[in-house]
Amino acid sequence: MTFIETRGNDGSKPSEVTFSQAILSPSASFGGLYVPKKLPSLDFDFLDAHTQSHYKDLCKALFEKFDVDIDEADLNAALDRYDAFDDPEDPVPLVKIEEDAFVSELWHGPTRAFKDMALQPFGYILSKLAEKRGEKYLIMAATSGDTGPATLETFKDAPSVKVACLYPDGGTSDVQRLQMVTEEAKNEKVIGIHGNFDDAQTALKNLLASESFKAKLRESHTQLSAANSVNFGRIIFQVIYHIHSYLQLVNRSEVSMGEAVYLVVPSGNFGNALGGYYAKKMGLPIEKILISSNINNILTDLITKGEYDLTCKSLVQTTSPAMDILKSSNVERVLFDKFGPERTKQLMDDLNEKGKYILSPEELEMLREDFDADFCSDEEGKAVIASYAKKGYIMDPHTATCLKAYENLRRKSLKTIIYSTAEWTKFSPTVCEALGHKAKRDLDALQWVSEHYNVPVPKMISELFEKPIIHDTVIDKEQIEEEILKFI
Template sequence: MQNFTSTRDAKAFSNFSDAILNPSAPNNGLWAPISLQKIDFSQFPNTDYKTLTKKIFEHLKLNIQENILDEALQRYDFFDDPNNPAPLTKINHSLFIQELYHGSSRAFKDMALAPFGLLFSKIAQMHNKKYLILTATSGDTGPATLDTFANLNNIQVVCLYPKGGTSQIQELQMTTQESNNLHIFGIKGNFDDAQSILKSLIHNAKFKEELNKKNIYLSAANSVNFGRIAFQIIYHIWGYLQYIKAQNLSFGTKIKLIIPSGNFGNALGAFYAKQMGLPIEKIVIASNPNNILTEFIQTGKYDLRDKKLLLTYSPAMDILKSSNVERVLFSLFGAQRTSELMHHLQEKNFYVLTNSELLVLQEYFEATFCSDLQCLSIIKDFYQKNHLIDPHTANAIYAYQQLQSTHNIVCSTAQWCKFAPTIYQALLDKKTSDKDAIDFILKDTNTTLPTNITNLFNKPINHQEVLGITEVQDKILQLFQ
């Protein structure tokens, strides 16, 4: 069923499987659903997570073979609690935190990538094709992508990360990988540079032709791939259903979802859930000092002209070019207008919504941003109340404090251990290494961590090469000579 179209070309169509394998849509766009039908979520009050996923995918008409989807969803069996991979923790009468970090990489990217990797491999095998998966990471996508694709048939992975732009734990999760089908490179640049390389290669006909000569096809695991987004819709629905059950509320009670946002994939999943009828009052976008998303949602201006990427305590959000905003624009304003806006961004480094368009956008979103000092203050305050949160979650807590309503869920996107030195600094106002910070916090709080995290410091580094931006394409082609 051709139920996807390009965000920049309404005459181009694809089905879900082809959109997963080939995320490059015509006119340099992204694949997005043509339309989303309403669904009665109240029919799922006691549905388990895997069944909920299958029901929603069926509603979306994704047409995945049942046995393949079942096998992909078995990846949740390796989460801390297979029956509840995205649990809620109550903070107070109006705030719950949804913990999205109970998979192998200890970040929310596992929620989508854990099943996505096996799903992709199975579809590739059905087509009898071998794929190179490109991924660019600001810290969390990389480890989750590498974990999910390790040793899978018909798959090679190239992962690009900004050298010095991730936490030490995140870098070790990538550079200590042992599987022969995984290739990890630091780049001399920031995440926007890494993502720009990925996008340019996906749309580079000559590069793809060179790979095709070797019977290798190109795809991507970033949230430009709608396969990621499809799985990200589910945990927002799950969170809502768990929230009203925990609070003993009737279905239809509206909540705010508060999401620390970088590339906007997490927020996009919530946006689609709201379009499908989930009772979301607003999706609150929590930014760090790289507050371009807050500016956009408050003013309608997406303006890169005077922006320089800042390195903050919440590095997964250190992004200025948020890819998935494009899918929101398409859903609200259509392919022609989206193409105009994105072309203007590419040519002029900014675009501006009309006043009426801004009002439509604000029906779904509101936003604020948090300074680094405020981030540290919130981490310390929660620590003293026996809640360990990472800096990205702290940004979202700040947004809750500024924009709270009666019912709120904060999406916690990473476990504290991935950013332990920042927590240590918040507590003691001094710096230390990841290992020393982790050891201190574990002892001070009498908590434990999975062995795959604590063992990272003893594993050999298998991927040390750092590339200049212009070296990446040639290096990838050399891998397959």
């Protein structure tokens, strides 16, 4: 499989690249992204053959379909990282919460968030590629709370790799921040910035595209790559769990093979939703992908009105901070798939230059063939948390946003997979308040919910509060390049 560019080719880069080239150097022409030239297809024979496959075996089969240039031994070693999840035999549990609704719990890895599903194997593959090439890499990550901890975890002490992780100071949960600032690995630097996630991600994209920054890195014999979902190495792993969750329903006789389902995806940067879209394109029987947002509902406006308008919005901090995003990078890959490189470049240029773009009625109709969207306020989300806690299921505030979309957007009586992107422990004060108790500290909230609802707090979370702060740098966004070069 080869990869092409969402905004077309500028003549300075190859017109097509391999998978390994796309993940090592993820910045494409005109500031665009890499996408597969052609997606593989999944027929029912393939799906039937894997209804009872272990998750790792399904991953291997999907990678064969994608036909990427990764050694089989390296892929196997990367997938072995799933053995460290809570249950190696079932790293992605599917939990029934309604007769027609199932929660795919993507957070059973080391940092208790769905980013582990992609970043644990991806980190191994990227560092192994760098090591084999005899090259050194700076991996940059911008985080709204979950990518950062997962990136630091997968690359800690990795040979040939250094990591610079940017997070918005005050824009993550305390647990997410502690997961980053207590990291002890010598090859990693965590940097807080005065600003929001969009500021951090914009800085990352600008540095990825900056020839002067890359030239300065080369003086230290260092190449530049990224761990955000601008990197397709993340996306390929995010396709797999959508297929796995569907096959779990088939295996349990909840649906028959070929019966369509809805997916409900809480969305910020749209990588999770993009994985579902690619799975649908490849042949997985998905009726629609229902996008759930918080009150930073720019995705709802895009999918229901065809408008992506930053000029009338300012980012609001919510109780679902991983979705506090206005610039959703992976929407671009859907635009490319629907409308081609020329129109995609035009739309993204409009967004960069005018702060907005508007789809034609025909384009909006094409987008709505696969997507619908709704958004959920903090108070609505807390009510959902309280309601399901009474039924014995504790969910985090991002997962809670999905229930409104589940209730309001389905036009057919079909089984529905809801994606849970984080364990409740990462947002315990919000969960605690939703359950009727205000805690002064995260640690108090964790203990209260655990005791009153008989749910465990994993050791990797409880231990955070005893670790020393290693990274206390907080800077203005204009200082990011200087701070990273100082680290290198």
